[in-house]
Amino acid sequence: MSRIGKLPVNLPHGVTVNISDTNVVSVKGPLGELTQKIDGDMKVEVVDNTIVITRPTDSKNHKSLHGLYRALIANMVTGVSQGFKKELELVGVGYRAEAKGQLLEMSLGFSHDVIMQLPEEVKVETKTERRSNPIITLTCADKQLIGHVAAKIRSLRPPEPYKGKGIKFVGEQLRRKAGKSASV
Numbered sequence: 001m002s003r004i005g006k007l008p009v010n011l012p013h014g015v016t017v018n019i020s021d022t023n024v025v026s027v028k029g030p031l032g033e034l035t036q037k038i039d040g041d042m043k044v045e046v047v048d049n050t051i052v053i054t055r056p057t058d059s060k061n062h063k064s065l066h067g068l069y070r071a072l073i074a075n076m077v078t079g080v081s082q083g084f085k086k087e088l089e090l091v092g093v094g095y096r097a098e099a100k101g102q103l104l105e106m107s108l109g110f111s112h113d114v115i116m117q118l119p120e121e122v123k124v125e126t127k128t129e130r131r132s133n134p135i136i137t138l139t140c141a142d143k144q145l146i147g148h149v150a151a152k153i154r155s156l157r158p159p160e161p162y163k164g165k166g167i168k169f170v171g172e173q174l175r176r177k178a179g180k181s182a183s184v
Contacts, residue, residue, distance in 0.1 A: 005066030008050035009074045012081045017051060019044050025073060029080030032121070032141045036072055039065050044073070051077070079141035086150040087170040088136040091159065097126045097134045104136070108157045108167070116156075122149050135170065 011017065015029040023038040038044055042065060043054045053070045055062040078084070090097055090106070097106045104116045104124055118124055121140050128134045136153065140146040150169070159166035161177040168174060 003067075005053060005055065005063075005070045007070065008047075008052050009070065009077055011046075011049050011051065011077060015077055015081050017046055017077075019046070025076070027073070027076040027080050029077075029141075031080050031083050034076045034080060034142060036069075036076060038069050042066065042069055044069070075143045079143055083139055083141050084143050084146050086138045086146055088138075088150060088153055088167055089170050090134045090136070090167055092157075092165040095134060095165075096128060097136050099124045099126045099136075104153070106153075106156070109165075114156055116153065118149060119145060121145060 012029075015027060018026045018028070020026075023040055023042070023044070024035055025038055025044055026033060026035040041056050041062060043056075045052055045054075051073055053066060053073070055066040090108070092109060095106075095108055097104065099105075102118045102120065102122075102124070104118055104126075106114045106116070108114055118138075121142055122145065123139045125137045125139075126134060127137065138146055138150055140149075154167045154169070157166045159168045159172075159174050161175060162179060164174050164176065
């Protein structure tokens with residue numbers, strides 16, 4: 001069996017799961033509600049406050065779907081109970097960020113400011129302290145959505161390898177290159 005797929009997903013207190021006849025799993029918790037369409041071959045059931053996913057055969061396709069849907073459902077349960085958080089750091093002289101509701105306004109060294117409209121599900125906060133780089137904090141219940149938004153923000157000015165300027169994830173290790181060396 002799949003090592004990931006055979007693990008049951010524990011349901012924390014306050015999280016409810018509804019499985020419809022058309023294989024749509026909806027998970028509801030204190031931080032919101034998420035839904036996911038499951039392949040018709042996979043069987044999802046709630047047993048003793050855990051979610052168990054089973055597959056009909058050991059074909060390669062069923063094995064891959066088994067682990068995939070278990071991971072997606074586990075992420076949904078974690079999202080509606082605890083939520084997900086991504087932090088991005090702006091490294092560079094004059095780089096700044098400001099959140100105005102669902103608008104994120106960034107100054108990234110271009111001739112103009114970059115304004116980005118964020119989805120309603122994603123909450124954004126910016127923190128700028130003296131003598132430190134500005135930090136953008138994104139929080140959301142949907143892991144896929146928050147990852148997509150964070151990657152989109154990072155793609156506006158990816159970190160360059162010589163000075164490290166750009167937008168990077170907090171804790172990300174950058175591969176640095178040496179600059180020019182003078183020859184005699």
